[in-house]
Amino acid sequence: AAGVIQSPRHLIKEKRETATLKCYPIPRHDTVYWYQQGPGQDPQFLISFYEKMQSDKGSIPDRFSAQQFSDYHSELNMSSLELGDSALYFCASSSRLAGGQDTQYFGPGTRLTVL
Amino acid sequence: AQSVAQPEDQVNVAEGNPLTVKCTYSVSGNPYLFWYVQYPNRGLQFLLKYITGDNLVKGSYGFEAEFNKSQTSFHLKKPSALVSDSALYFCAVRVSGGRALTFGSGTRLQVQP
Numbered sequence: 001a002a003g004v005i006q007s008p009r010h011l012i013k014e015k016r017e018t019a020t021l022k023c024y025p026i027p028r029h030d031t032v033y034w035y036q037q038g039p040g041q042d043p044q045f046l047i048s049f050y051e052k053m054q055s056d057k058g059s060i061p062d063r064f065s066a067q068q069f070s071d072y073h074s075e076l077n078m079s080s081l082e083l084g085d086s087a088l089y090f091c092a093s094s095s096r097l098a099g100g101q102d103t104q105y106f107g108p109g110t111r112l113t114v115l
Numbered sequence: 116a117q118s119v120a121q122p123e124d125q126v127n128v129a130e131g132n133p134l135t136v137k138c139t140y141s142v143s144g145n146p147y148l149f150w151y152v153q154y155p156n157r158g159l160q161f162l163l164k165y166i167t168g169d170n171l172v173k174g175s176y177g178f179e180a181e182f183n184k185s186q187t188s189f190h191l192k193k194p195s196a197l198v199s200d201s202a203l204y205f206c207a208v209r210v211s212g213g214r215a216l217t218f219g220s221g222t223r224l225q226v227q228p
Contacts, residue, residue: 055214103164108158109158
């Protein structure tokens, strides 16, 4: 079965640079979520989109922005990168056709290292 | 606000023995509860969920979990552990109507041969 695809898998950036992470949800999934997992920590919710509109917002810094496109893929844009942004960034997708009982399926993550 | 507690950083069990990974939650409203497993350098894999209905939920790879409303717990169990079950396990919760998952701090399961 098709899974959530994230690219790139690894990314190394310098401080103050920008980064763009991409997420391709499972086919026919209409909702995308972004999570950040710092070293040794649990995943923290950043933001989610449903049908290309932002639906929930978590602890996403103002330096970050995200959007969902017409083909349902999503991009997380990160600017003015800081050392503390080094983390594993997960994308998850789900389908609201499940009537609110949807399960989030996670991608393999993008490991961002800021030097 | 919703929260999840996993009181054990690590659980050690011998192969073939039963295992339990503990999880308690706090929400206002009806909880949707999930267990995910994370292998090194991998994403989170969905194991099972409780939405409504039977308190005992069966999931992937022989895992099951029991929802206990009075104790606000959702412990993960398996009758006979395998060495390949060694991984990091996360309990997560969201309320009906909400979307974002709140995760516990994770429990590292180590199954010794």
